[in-house]
Amino acid sequence: DIQMTQSPSAMSASVGDRVTITCRASQGISNYLAWFQQKPGKVPKRLIYASSSLQSGVPSRFSGSGSGTEFTLTISSLQPEDFATYYCLQHNSYPLTFGGGTKVEIK
Amino acid sequence: EVQLVESGGGLVQPGRSLRLSCTASGFTFGDYAMSWVRQAPGKGLEWVGFIRSKAYGGTTEYAASVKGRFTISRDDSKSIAYLQMNSLKTEDTAVYYCTRDGPALRRDGYSDYWGQGTLVTVSS
Numbered sequence: 001d002i003q004m005t006q007s008p009s010a011m012s013a014s015v016g017d018r019v020t021i022t023c024r025a026s027q028g029i030s031n032y033l034a035w036f037q038q039k040p041g042k043v044p045k046r047l048i049y050a051s052s053s054l055q056s057g058v059p060s061r062f063s064g065s066g067s068g069t070e071f072t073l074t075i076s077s078l079q080p081e082d083f084a085t086y087y088c089l090q091h092n093s094y095p096l097t098f099g100g101g102t103k104v105e106i107k
Numbered sequence: 108e109v110q111l112v113e114s115g116g117g118l119v120q121p122g123r124s125l126r127l128s129c130t131a132s133g134f135t136f137g138d139y140a141m142s143w144v145r146q147a148p149g150k151g152l153e154w155v156g157f158i159r160s161k162a163y164g165g166t167t168e169y170a171a172s173v174k175g176r177f178t179i180s181r182d183d184s185k186s187i188a189y190l191q192m193n194s195l196k197t198e199d200t201a202v203y204y205c206t207r208d209g210p211a212l213r214r215d216g217y218s219d220y221w222g223q224g225t226l227v228t229v230s231s
Contacts, residue, residue, distance in 0.1 A: 049216035094168040096154040
C-alpha cells in the first residue's frame with residue numbers, strides 16, 4: 001500500500017499568512033493526488049484534484065503542485081474561514097490512502 | 108444540485124451486521140463510481156472502498172481493514188449505493204460517508220461530492 005505522510009501535522013498561522021502543507025508518497029503516484037478541507041463537525045470538501053486542478057467554486061488563494069512523490073497545498077493569504085484540517089488523498093493505486101491530516105489553527 | 112444522503116447507521120453489537128444506503132440525486136447516478144470513506148471519532152479519514160460504474164464493469168475495491176467483511180453494491184435503477192458490513196468490530200465505529208467519484212477516474216478523481224455521513228457505533 002502507498003503511505004501518504006503529511007507535514008506538519010499541526011500549525012499555527014495568522015490571517016494573511018502564506019501557508020504551505022506538504023504530502024509525501026511512499027512511491028511515485030504521478031499527479032493522482034487530491035486535497036480536502038474539513039472544518040470541525042463538517043463534511044470534508046475537495047479543494048484540488050489531479051495535483052493542481054482547482055475544484056469549481058474553491059477560492060483561487062488555494063493552489064496545489066507536485067508530481068511523483070512530493071506535493072504541496074498552498075494557501076496564498078490565509079482567511080478566517082480557512083482554519084480547518086487538510087487531508088491529501090492518493091488515487092494512483094488501490095487501496096486509496098489519505099494522509100494523516102494537517103490542522104491549521106489560529107495564532 | 109448533487110445530493111448524497113446516507114442512512115442505516117446506528118448502534119450494533121460486535122459480530123453483527125449492518126447495511127448502509129446512500130441515496131443520490133441531481134446527477135446521472137449510473138455514470139459515476141461511488142466510494143465509502145469513514146472517520147473514527149477524533150481521527151482522520153480512511154478510504155473504505157468503492158464501486159465502479161457499470162460502464163467499467165461495476166467492480167469493487169476495498170481497504171485491507173474491511174476486505175472480506177464489507178461489500179459495496181449499487182442499484183442504478185434506484186440511484187442507491189450500499190455498504191453491507193458483516194462481522195463488525197469495535198474498531199469499525201465511525202461516521203461513514205458516501206462520495207461521488209469520476210466519471211473518468213484518472214481525469215476527474217475521487218470524492219468531489221460527499222454525503223452528510225451516518226454514524227455507526229459498534230459496542231456491546
